[in-house]
Amino acid sequence: MSTSPQSLSRESEELREVLVSLERLRSQEETARREAQQLLSGLQVLINAHSVEEMFKGTLEVISRVVPFENAAVLVQNDDGSLSVQMSTAGDFQFNNLVPGKSFSRVLAGRPVCVMDLDLLPEWTAIAEQISQPYSSALLAPLTTRERRGLLICVHQQRAYFHKRHLKVLEYFVPLAAQALQRSQEIEELEELVKRLDEMAHYDALTGICNRTLFNIILEKTISQHYRHRRCSALLMLDLDNFKRINDTLGHPAGDYLLKEVAQRITSCVRSGDTVARLGGDEFAVLLQDLGDPKETEVIAEKILSRIGMPLNYQGQLIHPSSSIGITIFPDDDSECEQLMKNADMALYASKENGRGSFSFFSLSMRKKIESKISLENQLRRSLEGEGLKLCYQPIYRTSDLSCVGMEALVRMKKRGSGLIGPDRFIPIAEQTGLIFPLGEWVLRTACADLEGWLAEAENSRVAINVSAIQLRDPDFAASVIDTMADLRVPQQSVEIELSEDIIIRESTEWLQKNIEVLYRSGFQIAFDDFGRGYSSLLHLRTFPGKRLKIDRFFVQRMLDSPKDQVIVRSVIDMAHDMGMSVVAEGVETPEQLKSLADFGCDEVQGFLLGRPKPKEKWQFLG
Numbered sequence: 001m002s003t004s005p006q007s008l009s010r011e012s013e014e015l016r017e018v019l020v021s022l023e024r025l026r027s028q029e030e031t032a033r034r035e036a037q038q039l040l041s042g043l044q045v046l047i048n049a050h051s052v053e054e055m056f057k058g059t060l061e062v063i064s065r066v067v068p069f070e071n072a073a074v075l076v077q078n079d080d081g082s083l084s085v086q087m088s089t090a091g092d093f094q095f096n097n098l099v100p101g102k103s104f105s106r107v108l109a110g111r112p113v114c115v116m117d118l119d120l121l122p123e124w125t126a127i128a129e130q131i132s133q134p135y136s137s138a139l140l141a142p143l144t145t146r147e148r149r150g151l152l153i154c155v156h157q158q159r160a161y162f163h164k165r166h167l168k169v170l171e172y173f174v175p176l177a178a179q180a181l182q183r184s185q186e187i188e189e190l191e192e193l194v195k196r197l198d199e200m201a202h203y204d205a206l207t208g209i210c211n212r213t214l215f216n217i218i219l220e221k222t223i224s225q226h227y228r229h230r231r232c233s234a235l236l237m238l239d240l241d242n243f244k245r246i247n248d249t250l251g252h253p254a255g256d257y258l259l260k261e262v263a264q265r266i267t268s269c270v271r272s273g274d275t276v277a278r279l280g281g282d283e284f285a286v287l288l289q290d291l292g293d294p295k296e297t298e299v300i301a302e303k304i305l306s307r308i309g310m311p312l313n314y315q316g317q318l319i320h321p322s323s324s325i326g327i328t329i330f331p332d333d334d335s336e337c338e339q340l341m342k343n344a345d346m347a348l349y350a351s352k353e354n355g356r357g358s359f360s361f362f363s364l365s366m367r368k369k370i371e372s373k374i375s376l377e378n379q380l381r382r383s384l385e386g387e388g389l390k391l392c393y394q395p396i397y398r399t400s401d402l403s404c405v406g407m408e409a410l411v412r413m414k415k416r417g418s419g420l421i422g423p424d425r426f427i428p429i430a431e432q433t434g435l436i437f438p439l440g441e442w443v444l445r446t447a448c449a450d451l452e453g454w455l456a457e458a459e460n461s462r463v464a465i466n467v468s469a470i471q472l473r474d475p476d477f478a479a480s481v482i483d484t485m486a487d488l489r490v491p492q493q494s495v496e497i498e499l500s501e502d503i504i505i506r507e508s509t510e511w512l513q514k515n516i517e518v519l520y521r522s523g524f525q526i527a528f529d530d531f532g533r534g535y536s537s538l539l540h541l542r543t544f545p546g547k548r549l550k551i552d553r554f555f556v557q558r559m560l561d562s563p564k565d566q567v568i569v570r571s572v573i574d575m576a577h578d579m580g581m582s583v584v585a586e587g588v589e590t591p592e593q594l595k596s597l598a599d600f601g602c603d604e605v606q607g608f609l610l611g612r613p614k615p616k617e618k619w620q621f622l623g
Helices: 005-047 052-066 102-109 122-128 164-202 212-229 243-250 252-269 296-308 337-353 364-385 423-433 436-457 477-486 501-506 510-521 535-543 553-558 563-578 591-600
Strands: 071-077 083-088 113-115 137-144 149-156 232-240 275-280 283-291 312-314 317-319 323-330 359-361 389-398 404-414 462-466 495-500 525-531 548-551 582-585
Touching (some): 052 164, 102 149, 113 164, 137 164, 149 164, 212 275, 212 283, 232 252, 232 296, 252 283, 252 296, 252 312, 283 296, 296 359, 323 337, 364 423, 364 436, 477 510, 495 510, 510 525, 553 563, 553 591, 563 582
Parallel strands (some): 525 548
Antiparallel strands (some): 232 323, 389 404
């Protein structure tokens, strides 16, 4: 059977169309495979993104492999609804604050769209005015998470350039990109949280400088480096003098303000490679590294003291801060972090003992002194727990007839083996450690128990007990004394509370005065001890209730040889009498002193001439 030419031509044409279609399908399949491979490799870029910025950059990089755009950008919706450029592929694509219209809002909340003619998109007008290149078509796709609404925009100068194939690519890609974006946000938030936690762990929240933890890390590292290279550095410990008084008088906000200012002042005095830290409260530390000469530390310490000492105005109140500094040099003094901190702390303590507002270098003698104090503190603790304390009594006599009217209780601590330790050695330690409170209660209970026996012999006798400023500043002190007396069989008017002159002049605080007034109203006798050195302190007596004034032994022992001291003694006696108080002269050691005091009208006397302090068993109350 023959075939016509027309039939052959038609069959050839159909075959060609089939072949072209097959080639087109093969080409499309090849393109789809290539795009799929590009997307898969691009996903690794998104997975590795550790910030939102990296995520946006990776998004543009991946899209550029599968969508042939001329320019692209990622926009993010602000709180007010406007859009801002977060990342773009060209410098001219930097528009900001675009209010999304209907199309943008639809895309942000939906699926990718293809814009064939940008001139028909109202939102594009505002964008076109801000870029130098004219674009005609675009692909828009949402990049949205729970916390962020973003828009991917790809543009081209040719109209109707993008096709449904490009949309399909984006439809596959966008959900993956949104997941990667959410992950990047979470990583960013986690890293920010870690950063904040690290700051909280290593930086002081009030001043912003290093805290104790970070300072110790830096110090340890510095010590290890210096140990290898034998370089010289210095550790300075400093705190503010009388910081508690500023807090008490002006309030904690003023104290915080001062601490922040002090941190800045210290930082301004050191080099960029040095470290300043707040260790807690009003305590600071400075690490001076790589010193050419240890004497350089003196210059910096003096500069810090001077800078801190500059007056500070807080809400119209002028504050005059001052500080003390302790210094240790390493590796000369030691090469262990903990011991260096102790060394600097010992030197700081020495500075305070030397009058504050100064600096001291650590020395081995300081360590021995501190170790001796620690040993004494431990012995005091053991004495309070056992029977290591003893009261001695010094009698007080009426000047007119030398009858014994009372006893002053003086606490002693037993030495290991034999002998007694005087209060001048352990009372300061008791005050510094808080042991003064249990010690004071022990003295009160023991003295009252001894007084109970003496009252049987002399009905009007009394026992005098010394009280420190530390005790009187405690708001609960007066109440605790009254509670203790409730358990004892001694009338409160038989107990005399002795306050030193320094307490009245230097330690006058609201609670101190309240405690004295409460004790006085409760029936206790109040006496002002060691009086005379601060002669003007007589003026302070007007604000304190009291029954008795005790003249300091310094004036009593000098009054026969010094006309001026004699005038002081006579004036104090006369002024005390005018204020309704009786007078006791301490330190009477000669008959001539006793006679003169009687002539001056002194009411009572006390001293070695009449009796040294002795335990109760060696005294017989004569009444």
